[in-house]
Amino acid sequence: MTPPQRRRRYPREQADPTPPRPDPTPPQEDQPPPEGQKKNPERLYVITGPDGAERSELDLVTLIVADADPPPSATPEQAALLRLCAAPLSVAELSAYLSLPFSVVTVLLTELLAAELVTARAPIIRQARADRSLLEAVMHGLQRL
Numbered sequence: 001m002t003p004p005q006r007r008r009r010y011p012r013e014q015a016d017p018t019p020p021r022p023d024p025t026p027p028q029e030d031q032p033p034p035e036g037q038k039k040n041p042e043r044l045y046v047i048t049g050p051d052g053a054e055r056s057e058l059d060l061v062t063l064i065v066a067d068a069d070p071p072p073s074a075t076p077e078q079a080a081l082l083r084l085c086a087a088p089l090s091v092a093e094l095s096a097y098l099s100l101p102f103s104v105v106t107v108l109l110t111e112l113l114a115a116e117l118v119t120a121r122a123p124i125i126r127q128a129r130a131d132r133s134l135l136e137a138v139m140h141g142l143q144r145l
Contacts, residue, residue: 056110060092060102061123064109068117077108078117085118 065088070079077098084097095105112118 055106056113056120058091058106058109058120060090062091063088063121063123064091064094065119065121066117067119071117075108078112081105081108081112082117088121090123 064081064085066082066085068082070082074082077100080098081094084094089097091102091105091109094109095102098105100108109118109120113120
C-alpha cells in the first residue's frame with residue numbers, strides 16, 4: 001500500500017483553486033471502493049454459493065495452515081487463502097487481509113478443509129505458570145555446565 005501523496009492547496013501556476021473532479025472510471029476489483037460505496041453483495045453470493053451448506057466450527061482465533069499449493073481448479077479467493085496460509089494465520093487475519101467478511105472466509109475455509117488443502121488448529125495457549133518439573137530440569141542442566 002502506498003502512502004497518500006501531499007498536494008498543494010493552491011498550485012503556484014493557478015491563482016484560483018478548482019475542486020478536483022472525481023474519476024469517472026469504476027474502481028478495480030483489487031482496490032477498495034471509494035467511501036460511500038458498498039461492496040457488491042452479489043459478488044459475495046457468487047464466492048460462497050447458496051446458503052445451507054455445512055460449515056466448520058471456526059472462530060476468530062483458529063489458526064489455518066496450508067498443506068498444499070493451490071490447485072488449478074481453485075477459485076481466486078481460495079488460491080489467495082492458500083498462499084496466505086503458508087505460515088499459520090488466524091481466521092480474523094485472513095478475513096482482514098482479503099477484505100472479506102468473516103462468514104465468507106469460513107465458507108471458503110470449509111471447502112478447503114473438506115478438500116484437505118488446509119489444516120485448522122486451535123491457537124497455542126501458554127500456561128500462566130511453568131511446570132515445576134520443567135523448571136527443575138532446566139536448573140539442573142544449568143548447574144552441570
